[in-house]
Amino acid sequence: MLSTIFLNKILIILLMYVKAIPENCSGCMVCETVCTMEHFGVINRYKSGIRIERKSVTEDIPHVCSQGNECNYECIAACKFDAIEKGDDGIVRVIEEKCVGCRMCELACPLNAIHIHEKMAYKCDLCGGEPKCVKYCSQNALQLVEG
Ligand code: SF4
Ligand code: SF4
Numbered sequence: 001m002l003s004t005i006f007l008n009k010i011l012i013i014l015l016m017y018v019k020a021i022p023e024n025c026s027g028c029m030v031c032e033t034v035c036t037m038e039h040f041g042v043i044n045r046y047k048s049g050i051r052i053e054r055k056s057v058t059e060d061i062p063h064v065c066s067q068g069n070e071c072n073y074e075c076i077a078a079c080k081f082d083a084i085e086k087g088d089d090g091i092v093r094v095i096e097e098k099c100v101g102c103r104m105c106e107l108a109c110p111l112n113a114i115h116i117h118e119k120m121a122y123k124c125d126l127c128g129g130e131p132k133c134v135k136y137c138s139q140n141a142l143q144l145v146e147g
Pocket of ligand 2: 078079082083098104105120121
């Protein structure tokens, strides 16, 4: 029974990723706040796995990793230190001990979804399958969708 529940959760993660709907975004940045609170217990947008780009006074664009669903794993290919990998659960993660902060992944990502801060790469890891940004976005600008 337990293993069935576990396998179902893995399958859900394998199929899902966070998709942004920029036209719904208000630029409130709640997503960045809950992301870094969830992962690091602090409010620091430079460590967030989702980033809001302020294009203009009225236009805000969320950038977040598609876990390979809308790209070709350019970050993994660009990293010469094997510091990014796709796990068996389908989530693309940075291996902190290996990252040197060279920025090659940041430059390679076509979605602008991985960022370097203090020589460390930060990106979305789906909060293990239940993304807090999706949960707390009041504008329905972030959705957990199937890949
Ligand atoms: S929480 Fe939602 S509306 Fe607010 S900045 Fe993030 S994506 Fe945009
Ligand atoms: S910043 Fe880190 S994860 Fe990105 S390419 Fe360099 S070593 Fe790899």
